[in-house]
Amino acid sequence: MSDRHNDLFRGIMALPSFPVVFVTVERNIMVAAAFHFYSFDPPSVMVGIKPDKHSYSLISKTGEFAINIPTKSQLDKIRICGSLSGRDEDKYARASLTPSKGQIIDSYVIKECPVNLECKVVHQIEYPGTHVWFVGEIRAVCIDDNYRRDDALMFWLGQFRSVGAMIEGSSDQELLR
């Protein structure tokens, strides 16, 4: 990469941290921090995937995916799923995770994750880059009663982090009830 690229990439490196999630499609699992909401209404999320990933082919084919929010105690499973390709390995077996049939989608969701969002792809962002972003409308939501945002795990280039302490606002218990 050129010096100019490296200089501008420092701007990407400087971003603080983003939620890390498992993206599931069919019987495969991918780890992603390229994830955000897209729209509040209809409630939609988006995920960015490199085209050489197995999940890219699967999402393109099926038009669906699930977002599974892990807990920070599942970092070992994230490491395992992030280091293998679903083309060659059964990541559920290798990471000791349980595939659970979706309510709405044909793909599996991860039973051990406290939040599962089942999504239908409604848009693929065409503008070229290293990642292709898929917008998915949330069609089914399953949240464990004991889930708190504090349980989740954050990541950005080079660093896994916990969710930071609350400075101001309502408690997770109030917000998620």
Next chain:
Amino acid sequence: MSDRHNDLFRGIMALPSFPVVFVTVERNIMVAAAFHFYSFDPPSVMVGIKPDKHSYSLISKTGEFAINIPTKSQLDKIRICGSLSGRDEDKYARASLTPSKGQIIDSYVIKECPVNLECKVVHQIEYPGTHVWFVGEIRAVCIDDNYRRDDALMFWLGQFRSVGAMIEGSSDQELLR
């Protein structure tokens, strides 16, 4: 909103936390947590803006914006900028922030923020929703030597948080040098 919407919106509420940034364009400031990277190469970011915001008109007109990463000690300034409209008020004056002319863009960046990313809009995501997402290629980067990711501030619906403690990875100092 319908019960069905409310049920699915719980999926959006369950997301852990995202970086909160100041988006500047011309001489206006907007607070956003609808912000992520878009592509590693060229280094690009995206920001989601509701069409009724003053910044939406300004970005549409100028085709540029800057991302300014605040520190958590600037929460009071975020509160001020988030509660006013730039149509009626000079947010720089109201929040005691200093507008500093961009290196590449004609818009101002915020002098007191440790990170300024100057961006040219290269794409506007057309798929309808509550937010319109603008993809911006980073064209100039200014990072204060003392900036650490730990300094930033996180937000998601109902909660301001600090950046969480590092669980695993390289230090900010190593990553950002």
